[in-house]
Amino acid sequence: MQLLEYAIRGIPTGCVFALLAVGLVLTYKTSGVFNLAYAGQAYVSAIVYYELRKELEWPLIPAGVVAILVVAPLIGLLLERVLFRYLRSAGAMAKLVTSLGLLIAIPEIAKLIFGSETRRNPPPLWWVRRTDEWLWPEGATFVLDAGQVATIVSTVVVVIALVVLFRSTNLGLRMRAVVESPRLAELSGVDSERVSMAAWMLSSVLAGLAGVLIAPLFASLNPFDLFTLLVAALAATVFGGLTSIPLTFLGGILLGVLQAVLAGTLPTDSVLTNGLRPSLPFVVLFLLLLFRPGLRSTKEVTDPLATVDAPPPPPVVRSRPPWMTTGSRVFGTVVAVLALAACWFVLDSYWLGLTVSGVVLSIIMMSLIVVVGMGGMLSLCQAALAAIGAFATAQIVSATGAPVLLALVAGVIAAAAVGALLAIPVVRLDGVYLALATLAFALMFQSIFVPLSWVSGGAVPISVPRPVIGPIDLSDDRYFLVFAVICATVTALIVIRLREGTTGRFLQALQTSDVAAASIGISGSRSRVVAFAIAAGIAGFGGGMAAIDLGQASYEASFPYLIGLVWVALLVSSGARSIQAAVMSGLFFFLFPALLDRLFRFPSNWAESNPDAPSWVNSIADAVQPTWAQSVAFILFGIGAITYAKHPEGSIEAQTTASVNSIVRRVEARNERRALEAERVPT
Amino acid sequence: MTGALLTATGVTKRYAGIVALAKVDLEVRAGELVSVIGPNGAGKSTLFDCLTGVQRPDSGNVVFDGRDVDRMRPAARARAGMARTFQRIELFGGMTVLDHLLVADRARTRRGGLFTDILTGTKPSGVELARCRVVLRLLGLEEWAERPAESLSLGKGRLVELARALMCEPKLLFLDEPSSGLDRRETDEMGEALLRVQAERGLAVLLIEHDVPLVQRLAERIYVLDYGELLASGPTAKVLADQKVRVAYLGASS
Numbered sequence: 001m002q003l004l005e006y007a008i009r010g011i012p013t014g015c016v017f018a019l020l021a022v023g024l025v026l027t028y029k030t031s032g033v034f035n036l037a038y039a040g041q042a043y044v045s046a047i048v049y050y051e052l053r054k055e056l057e058w059p060l061i062p063a064g065v066v067a068i069l070v071v072a073p074l075i076g077l078l079l080e081r082v083l084f085r086y087l088r089s090a091g092a093m094a095k096l097v098t099s100l101g102l103l104i105a106i107p108e109i110a111k112l113i114f115g116s117e118t119r120r121n122p123p124p125l126w127w128v129r130r131t132d133e134w135l136w137p138e139g140a141t142f143v144l145d146a147g148q149v150a151t152i153v154s155t156v157v158v159v160i161a162l163v164v165l166f167r168s169t170n171l172g173l174r175m176r177a178v179v180e181s182p183r184l185a186e187l188s189g190v191d192s193e194r195v196s197m198a199a200w201m202l203s204s205v206l207a208g209l210a211g212v213l214i215a216p217l218f219a220s221l222n223p224f225d226l227f228t229l230l231v232a233a234l235a236a237t238v239f240g241g242l243t244s245i246p247l248t249f250l251g252g253i254l255l256g257v258l259q260a261v262l263a264g265t266l267p268t269d270s271v272l273t274n275g276l277r278p279s280l281p282f283v284v285l286f287l288l289l290l291f292r293p294g295l296r297s298t299k300e301v302t303d304p305l306a307t308v309d310a311p312p313p314p315p316v317v318r319s320r321p322p323w324m325t326t327g328s329r330v331f332g333t334v335v336a337v338l339a340l341a342a343c344w345f346v347l348d349s350y351w352l353g354l355t356v357s358g359v360v361l362s363i364i365m366m367s368l369i370v371v372v373g374m375g376g377m378l379s380l381c382q383a384a385l386a387a388i389g390a391f392a393t394a395q396i397v398s399a400t401g402a403p404v405l406l407a408l409v410a411g412v413i414a415a416a417a418v419g420a421l422l423a424i425p426v427v428r429l430d431g432v433y434l435a436l437a438t439l440a441f442a443l444m445f446q447s448i449f450v451p452l453s454w455v456s457g458g459a460v461p462i463s464v465p466r467p468v469i470g471p472i473d474l475s476d477d478r479y480f481l482v483f484a485v486i487c488a489t490v491t492a493l494i495v496i497r498l499r500e501g502t503t504g505r506f507l508q509a510l511q512t513s514d515v516a517a518a519s520i521g522i523s524g525s526r527s528r529v530v531a532f533a534i535a536a537g538i539a540g541f542g543g544g545m546a547a548i549d550l551g552q553a554s555y556e557a558s559f560p561y562l563i564g565l566v567w568v569a570l571l572v573s574s575g576a577r578s579i580q581a582a583v584m585s586g587l588f589f590f591l592f593p594a595l596l597d598r599l600f601r602f603p604s605n606w607a608e609s610n611p612d613a614p615s616w617v618n619s620i621a622d623a624v625q626p627t628w629a630q631s632v633a634f635i636l637f638g639i640g641a642i643t644y645a646k647h648p649e650g651s652i653e654a655q656t657t658a659s660v661n662s663i664v665r666r667v668e669a670r671n672e673r674r675a676l677e678a679e680r681v682p683t
Numbered sequence: 684m685t686g687a688l689l690t691a692t693g694v695t696k697r698y699a700g701i702v703a704l705a706k707v708d709l710e711v712r713a714g715e716l717v718s719v720i721g722p723n724g725a726g727k728s729t730l731f732d733c734l735t736g737v738q739r740p741d742s743g744n745v746v747f748d749g750r751d752v753d754r755m756r757p758a759a760r761a762r763a764g765m766a767r768t769f770q771r772i773e774l775f776g777g778m779t780v781l782d783h784l785l786v787a788d789r790a791r792t793r794r795g796g797l798f799t800d801i802l803t804g805t806k807p808s809g810v811e812l813a814r815c816r817v818v819l820r821l822l823g824l825e826e827w828a829e830r831p832a833e834s835l836s837l838g839k840g841r842l843v844e845l846a847r848a849l850m851c852e853p854k855l856l857f858l859d860e861p862s863s864g865l866d867r868r869e870t871d872e873m874g875e876a877l878l879r880v881q882a883e884r885g886l887a888v889l890l891i892e893h894d895v896p897l898v899q900r901l902a903e904r905i906y907v908l909d910y911g912e913l914l915a916s917g918p919t920a921k922v923l924a925d926q927k928v929r930v931a932y933l934g935a936s937s
């Protein structure tokens with residue numbers, strides 16, 4: 001009986017999972033986009049609802065209608081019209097990266113528009129606070145609060161609406177056809193563009209509804225909580241095989257119930273419970289991805305026309321003459337040395353500190369080159385692996401008093417070992433599934449391991465001293481900068497050698513044609529596990545360095561998983577295979593927001609120091625908020641990722657290619673001219 | 684007469700509802716060129732996939748070179764001596780023709796690995812390049828060696844696939860419609876290349892081909908598949924003259 005009560009308590013959460021998951025399936029099936037930005041869409045509706053209810057004090061119904069039925073579908077329509085319809089033929093990776101960029105950009109845009117203050121106690125989508133106020137006033141065995149009632153009622157409404165839509169309307173029928181096989185549907189005259197537009201709007205409504213419903217579950221409204229909940233809901237999506245809407249629904253409810261039952265029955269004080277309760281959805285997601293039968297083959301079986309797909313467009317072919325490569329490497333080295341000297345002599349401690357962090361981050365970015373650029377695996381857990389390197393380094397130093405650099409080596413090994421263990425089951429998955437599995441891992445790590453004291457040291461981060469090498473004390477940031485640059489250079493050389501060597505060639509073969517690589521005896525899983533483990537080691541190295549840089553191994557400060565997603569977006573959009581892109585994006589991540597911050601503070605600083613400044617300066621100073629810096633930076637990072645579909649080789653790489661090509665063309669033209677002149681002279 | 688190099692017995696494969704292969708038996712002896720023919724959708728490519736390990740048959744048994752390979756993955760079978768080309772051409776992106784051969788050579792010799800790469804770097808050695816050049820010359824691809832493989836015509840692309848397969852020094856070569864999509868001249872070129880390969884390497888070839896003249900010229904024996912079933916098998920001329928085969932495949936009226 002007790003158990004039944006727990007189960008019933010889980011139903012509202014299950015409904016939320018189900019709503020989120022069904023919306024994801026809708027867009028995935030109609031446009032092939034696994035829309036991580038869904039959480040961002042949910043967040044926008046939640047903010048709009050909050051502002052309307054609390055700030056403008058609108059009544060419930062108009063506020064709900066505007067937030068869920070007006071704003072949400074408009075966002076869906078906008079995304080489909082200006083973005084995703086151009087991505088129809090893009091690869092799964094491009095679509096995923098695009099949605100990652102949106103996930104980063106959308107909440108920040110919303111903050112720019114609506115203000116970034118904390119929004120406490122989000123209002124529920126229901127009139128009265130608790131069920132016992134209007135149902136069974138006395139003798140109720142348990143009560144539901146307004147949010148839960150609203151969730152259950154809306155879910156029932158949504159289920160009925162979806163059933164009616166899919167069973168009895170023309171649009172629903174066409175949607176089902178497109179879901180079965182987009183090409184077959186198109187051949188039989190279904191306008192799949194219209195259908196996909198409708199699906200985006202519908203899914204956006206579900207996102208908005210979920211956002212408004214979820215918001216009261218948290219003390220304040222923020223996009224991270226929504227995204228974490230979305231990842232939890234992914235378990236339901238995967239349960240439904242990313243295809244079946246009823247199964248997805250069932251999965252969502254089951255997940256909520258399971259969570260509630262476990263929370264009720266497991267002893268409350270054990271470490272296992274404390275870790276397992278919040279992480280259950282991620283564990284379930286991870287296990288489902290690994291063990292659910294039929295995930296890998298979904299695509300071929302459901303779409304009879306899958307094999308008549310046009311082959312993907314060939315990747316951009318670069319032919320760079322060897323002298324060019326040597327030349328650009330020499331040039332790069334000279335620039336780096338000059339820049340280092342400039343940093344040494346010019347920068348104050350603030351900018352020096354940021355530059356050091358940027359160089360250290362570029363090491364982690366290089367780990368992404370190995371796993372994403374070379375291995376073709378969109379790993380979303382690089383931040384967690386970096387954290388493992390940092391924690392291992394810190395723990396060893398504090399437990400044994402070993403030299404920091406020795407501990408750092410151990411940290412690298414620890415991260416590589418965890419990476420290898422994770423890779424063994426995960427590399428069998430393709431594209432989207434691998435990305436989701438690594439995301440699930442990142443969240444499991446965060447909710448199970450980070451709180452443990454033998455991992456992170458508990459609430460207070462473990463401190464890590466700066467090393468002393470001979471007479472040089474690296475606690476001086478200038479020396480540490482040189483040290484970091486040396487470390488980054490060594491890492492870069494290793495990555496380049498791997499890329500040009502057998503390892504890189506095998507990975508390239510596997511990435512562009514799995515079956516052909518297997519047909520010449522290249523074992524895909526082996527090469528991928530190796531790549532993943534190396535990347536994990538490099539990430540661990542960067543993480544350890546970050547801890548040394550900061551003086552402590554802090555998960556919140558350095559490695560939250562969402563920051564890791566921003567790293568991926570940044571690197572992939574600037575060039576997933578290029579060292580130059582890794583260095584630039586590492587530096588960019590730290591320096592760009594700081595520069596913007598200076599820029600946005602400029603008017604108010606100026607107004608303060610010049611009391612007789614014209615009044616418009618003051619009004620600008622009042623309007624511009626320093627908090628914009630982070631938002632604007634993240635929006636630009638996000639938009640950068642959105643351009644990925646257009647330049648899969650990355651913007652920096654595209655730039656380089658363009659300039660290399662123009663130089664090569666010019667040299668060739670000159671040679672030709674010379675040859676012509678040489679011919680003419682004798683005559 | 685040497686023993687069989689490849690023996691498949693009772694290979695059966697079903698896809699959601701359809702039987703793509705029904706109890707197919709097949710045998711290839713060392714050094715012989717055998718062809719598999721049949722109308723579209725007969726299950727020829729599926730048969731290749733089952734033999735090379737890309738697909739796992741629902742039942743049946745495959746013995747290669749005296750070893751039971753049923754549980755081996757495609758890469759392991761390739762290392763045991765099976766190499767193949769694909770009906771829908773599968774080239775590696777961003778690689779030149781020479782790179783294709785080098786990768787295949789490295790996959791066979793296992794030269795270089797993680798630590799060699801990091802510590803010494805692994806540039807192609809003279810010996811490796813020489814091995815590649817032999818195959819390039821055999822297939823007439825020398826002048827294309829430095830070209831990106833994707834930029835080549837379909838005919839050249841198929842030759843690159845063949846060259847890549849040869850670099851594995853296989854005992855048995857599986858060719859899935861090497862002439863499909865090629866014009867008459869390119870088809871003849873492909874036929875010549877295959878004859879040269881056979882003459883020089885003496886390896887066994889299993890060939891799926893729709894082009895009957897080509898099959899007549901190359902194959903000693905043929906197997907005819909229809910709706911997943913083995914319709915006939917035997918010496919080429921005899922089978923092609925068979926009335927049953929003519930009806931099913933060549934579309935002759937009875």
Ligand SMILES: Nc1ncnc2c1ncn2[C@@H]1O[C@H](COP(=O)(O)OP(=O)(O)OP(=O)(O)O)[C@@H](O)[C@H]1O
Pocket residue numbers: 300301698699701703721722723724725726727728729730770
């Ligand atoms: N992955 C798959 N999923 C479902 N059915 C498949 C799959 N691959 C092949 N089939 C079906 O199996 C049957 C045999 O296909 P197969 O490609 O082996 O034929 P084939 O003889 O090679 O034809 P073709 O001459 O067109 O190449 C066909 O009916 C095909 O539709």
Ligand SMILES: [Mg+2]
Pocket residue numbers: 727728729770
């Ligand atoms: Mg075929």
